[in-house]
Amino acid sequence: MSSASSTKRPIVLFGPSGTGKSTLLKRLFAEHPAEFGFSVSNTTRKPRAGEVDGKDYHFLTREQFIEAIQNKEFIEHAEFSGNMYGTTIRAVRDVADAGKTCILDIDVQGVKSVKNTDLGARFIFIAPPSEKELEHRLRKRGTDDEASILKRLQTAKAELEYGKQPGAYDVKIVNDDVDRAYKALVSFIFGESQD
Numbered sequence: 001m002s003s004a005s006s007t008k009r010p011i012v013l014f015g016p017s018g019t020g021k022s023t024l025l026k027r028l029f030a031e032h033p034a035e036f037g038f039s040v041s042n043t044t045r046k047p048r049a050g051e052v053d054g055k056d057y058h059f060l061t062r063e064q065f066i067e068a069i070q071n072k073e074f075i076e077h078a079e080f081s082g083n084m085y086g087t088t089i090r091a092v093r094d095v096a097d098a099g100k101t102c103i104l105d106i107d108v109q110g111v112k113s114v115k116n117t118d119l120g121a122r123f124i125f126i127a128p129p130s131e132k133e134l135e136h137r138l139r140k141r142g143t144d145d146e147a148s149i150l151k152r153l154q155t156a157k158a159e160l161e162y163g164k165q166p167g168a169y170d171v172k173i174v175n176d177d178v179d180r181a182y183k184a185l186v187s188f189i190f191g192e193s194q195d
């Protein structure tokens with residue numbers, strides 16, 4: 001394998017809401033700004049002042065977006081407040097072609113979808129020390145109301161179940177102590193298993 005894409009295999013992080021994926025990624029991007037990138041999302045929302053097509057988002061019409069869904073171009077897509085948003089396989093490949101490792105922070109449906117592509121991704125399951133601790137972190141984070149917390153905990157059960165399936169991930173990192181978890185993350189990402 002010699003193409004840029006094959007040497008920059010995307011990294012998929014998944015795991016229940018509140019396990020600390022954003023916390024770990026924030027540190028990774030801060031310490032290695034040139035090496036990693038996020039893919040540019042697609043949306044049917046109108047550009048806001050200053051937003052650049054292809055940089056902030058790929059701005060599509062609803063018709064274009066629906067056509068792309070039908071052509072199976074999306075890894076994941078969803079509708080929020082009347083606008084469609086999604087990540088395409090192409091957008092992930094673009095990051096590798098630009099010489100960076102694409103990081104995807106997605107849900108289990110997205111994970112399954114990436115597995116059905118030839119992106120050659122590596123999968124990292126970020127797990128909480130326990131369901132109790134997960135609930136504690138979500139409450140402490142203070143970004144969600146009670147209904148949203150309960151919904152996240154419900155979804156978490158299914159995600160933890162998925163994580164038990166054989167072949168679900170390449171590595172599981174329990175985010176008990178954030179420094180330890182971060183070290184495990186970096187060691188896997190830069191480790192020998194990269195190619």
Ligand SMILES: Nc1ncnc2c1ncn2[C@@H]1O[C@H](COP(=O)(O)OP(=O)(O)OP(=O)(O)O)[C@@H](O)[C@H]1O
Binds near residue numbers: 021
């Ligand atoms: N190892 C840790 N120990 C204690 N608290 C942690 C740890 N890692 C993260 N946290 C805290 O837990 C909360 C949830 O973390 P974070 O927002 O990074 O989760 P997430 O997995 O990205 O969630 P979401 O999928 O909802 O974006 C945050 O308040 C964060 O500061």
